[in-house]
Amino acid sequence: MIPSDPEALDALAAEHVLGTLDAREAAEVARALPVNPALREAVAHWEARLAPLSDLARPEPPPAALWDRIEVSLADRAMPAPVRPIRVAPLWKAWAVGSTALAAGLAAFMLLRPAEPPRMMTVLLTSRDQPAWVVETEGGGLRLASLNPRPVESGRVQQLWALPPGATAPISLGLVPESGQVSVAPGLVRPEPGMLIEITLEPPGGSPIGRPTGPILFIGNLTPARSS
C-alpha cells in the first residue's frame, strides 16, 4: 500500500532510495512509480540528496569479458521476437514411419495457431520531454493511462493517433476522454515495434480531415517490453 500522506510517502521514498525496503515493499514501489507522480517526485529528491554517497564505493574495473556478454545480450534483444517453440519433434519421432500426412497436418495446425502478440510499451513525452502517458499493448490493442492528468485547453479536444513504421499518414484512434484512461480495441490498430503514438490538440469532435491539424502534445515510440 503506497501511503497518500505526504510525510509517510516521503519516508517510504527515502527508504526506497536508501535500499532498506524488503523485496515485497521494493517491488510495490517499483510498480507504483510509473503511475504515482508524487512518489516519483519524492524518490527523485532522495536520489539527488543521497547520490553523492555512491562515491564512497571504490571504483573497480569490471571483468574483461563482461562487455562481450553485454553485446551478445544487446544483439539478442535487437532480434525480432523469437517464434514460440513448437513441440512437434517427439511426435515425428514416435511416428517415424506411417502417419506422415497426419503429423504434417498436425504440425501445420500448430504453426497456424496465432502466437501471443509480444508485449510492447512506451511513455509519451511532452515537448519538454516530461513523461505524460504510459502506453501498453493489451489483448492485441492498446491501453493508455495518464501519469499526470491535466485540463485540456477549453474548446479543444485531444485526439490519439498511431503511425505504423513506414506509413506516411497516421491513423486516428479516437478522442481522448477526460478520465485519463484510454483503451483501443485490437480492430483499430495493430501495435508493432517502432509505431509512433501521439496525441494532438484538435477542434471539438476531432480533426475534420482525418489527419492531425493541431500541435503534438505527447509522443512516443512503441518498443518491445522486457519480459523480466
Next chain:
Amino acid sequence: MPDSHAAPDPAELIRAVAAGETGALRRLYDAQGSRLFGIALAILRDRDAAADALHDAVLKVAARAAQFDPARGEGAAWLGAIARNVALDLARARGRETLSDDPALGDAAVAPEALDRLAAAQQHGRLRDCLASLEARNRESILLAFVHGLSHAQIAARLELPLGTVKAWIRRGLLRLKGCLA
C-alpha cells in the same frame, strides 16, 4: 582518479546512447563501467554477482536512455541509481533478508576517512557536513544501507542493536539529513 576535465560528461554520453549513436554505449561503459561495477560490488561483495548486476544495468541504461532528463539530475547520479537498484534487487533475490552478517564486509566501509572522500567533490561537502552532524550510529546505519546494501536486520546484527531501534534511527537520521540539506 580520472581527470574530470578530460572525462566525458555522463549526461552527454547518455544522450548519445538515446540518439542511437554507434559506439555510444561502449563509450559510456568505458567511462563509467568501473564506477558502476564498484557500486554493485560494494553491495553484493561477490565479483560474479556484481558482473551480473552491471550486465543488467547496462541493458537497462540502453533501454531507458531516452527517459533521462538532465533537468532532473546529473547523468552520473542517474547511472548510479540504476546500478544500485539492480544490485539491490539481486541482493534481495539472493536472500539478503535472511543473512545476519557478512564477514566479507570488513571495516573499511564506515571508516571516517571514507567521508573525506565525499568532500573531494566540492558540491558534496554539504552532504558530508550534514552526515557529520548525525549521531555516529545513525550515520553508520545510513552508510551501511546505501553503500553496502545492508538490510535493517543486517545493520541491527552488525551494530548489535534491536531491529526496532535501528529502523527508528534510520528514519530519524533520514529526516535530519533532509532538514539539514534543505
